[in-house]
Amino acid sequence: MFTIQRTHFYFLFLLFCFIFGSGCQHKPSPAESMAEFCQKLPRPEYAQLKRVEYNSEWFELYDVAPGVTAIYEPFQWQEAISYLIQGDDKALLFDTGNGIGDIATVVKALTNKPISVLNSHSHYDHVGGNYAYKNIYGMNTAFTRDRQSGHKNADIATEASKQALCKPLPTGVTEENHIGRSYQVSEFIEDGHIIDLGNRKLQVVHTPGHTPDALVLIDQKHGLMFTGDSYYSGPIWLYAPETDLAQYQKSLEIMIQKSQNIKHLLPAHNTPLADPKLLVKALAGIKSVIAGEAKPVSQGEGMVKYVVDKELPFTFLMRDEELPYKRYKK
Numbered sequence: 001m002f003t004i005q006r007t008h009f010y011f012l013f014l015l016f017c018f019i020f021g022s023g024c025q026h027k028p029s030p031a032e033s034m035a036e037f038c039q040k041l042p043r044p045e046y047a048q049l050k051r052v053e054y055n056s057e058w059f060e061l062y063d064v065a066p067g068v069t070a071i072y073e074p075f076q077w078q079e080a081i082s083y084l085i086q087g088d089d090k091a092l093l094f095d096t097g098n099g100i101g102d103i104a105t106v107v108k109a110l111t112n113k114p115i116s117v118l119n120s121h122s123h124y125d126h127v128g129g130n131y132a133y134k135n136i137y138g139m140n141t142a143f144t145r146d147r148q149s150g151h152k153n154a155d156i157a158t159e160a161s162k163q164a165l166c167k168p169l170p171t172g173v174t175e176e177n178h179i180g181r182s183y184q185v186s187e188f189i190e191d192g193h194i195i196d197l198g199n200r201k202l203q204v205v206h207t208p209g210h211t212p213d214a215l216v217l218i219d220q221k222h223g224l225m226f227t228g229d230s231y232y233s234g235p236i237w238l239y240a241p242e243t244d245l246a247q248y249q250k251s252l253e254i255m256i257q258k259s260q261n262i263k264h265l266l267p268a269h270n271t272p273l274a275d276p277k278l279l280v281k282a283l284a285g286i287k288s289v290i291a292g293e294a295k296p297v298s299q300g301e302g303m304v305k306y307v308v309d310k311e312l313p314f315t316f317l318m319r320d321e322e323l324p325y326k327r328y329k330k
């Protein structure tokens with residue numbers, strides 16, 4: 001667990017340097033740390049899940065709920081998880097990964113149904129495969145519109161560099177040519193929007209905080225809440241310029257209210273199933289952080305970590321600033 005946290009942390013620095021300019025001198029992770037990290041993947045939780053037979057250079061697939069396939073990227077430090085959710089008539093791809101592997105080819109092998117895409121939010125590790133799709137839902141926010149233009153190689157080359165990888169890149173992808181391709185949202189939606197896949201209705205709940213366009217997707221019938229980055233087991237990143245802590249707290253409250261009949265959380269990183277009770281712990285944790293009751297552990301370079309409870313599977317990674325910090329204006 002500590003190795004994993006550390007590995008994510010090195011990435012954090014890089015992203016932080018990218019966002020805030022040239023002030024960071026931090027070196028990427030030492031080789032032995034990444035080697036250690038890679039040795040532990042896929043995480044032990046995956047041994048309990050039903051693996052879907054599929055030969056891929058990049059992805060591993062798991063059946064995680066009726067009609068739901070987790071599309072996991074276990075060989076890269078983000079450990080992104082996208083989900084293919086199938087109804088009787090249509091399918092929804094919830095997130096499209098970091099764009100290193102060809103997710104559209106995987107999805108084609110899993111279903112013949114018409115596919116739409118919805119992203120849990122518009123960070124680059126969740127929209128990487130959007131370019132391959134025409135039907136893309138997006139929250140009606142300026143952030144969502146802004147992010148459609150993608151990212152140039154200089155912004156995200158690190159994601160395809162040796163220090164981010166546990167195995168060689170898929171054929172044709174290099175550190176030098178990896179980019180976040182642009183895409184076009186075809187339908188902007190609002191909080192409460194229902195996506196009907198045929199005998200399977202998914203409700204979109206706007207949960208800003210991690211980003212202004214963060215959302216969770218609820219499948220009441222099957223007791224599932226797809227949480228994106230609003231909850232996952234691991235260090236929850238709350239440091240980006242677009243992160244708003246007060247909104248994040250409110251969104252956790254909404255998620256808890258909506259989780260009465262929820263059996264599983266399905267997060268967008270690390271492991272695909274989590275206990276909904278953890279939302280209550282996350283809310284208590286962020287409240288204590290905002291109230292100044294939690295003790296920050298310095299990570300250097302202007303960053304701190306809050307360990308809510310050593311027994312819990314998550315921590316908060318934040319900027320070392322007076323709280324509650326607000327979103328930076330662009």
Ligand SMILES: [Zn+2]
Nearest residue numbers: 123125229268
């Ligand atoms: Zn993410």
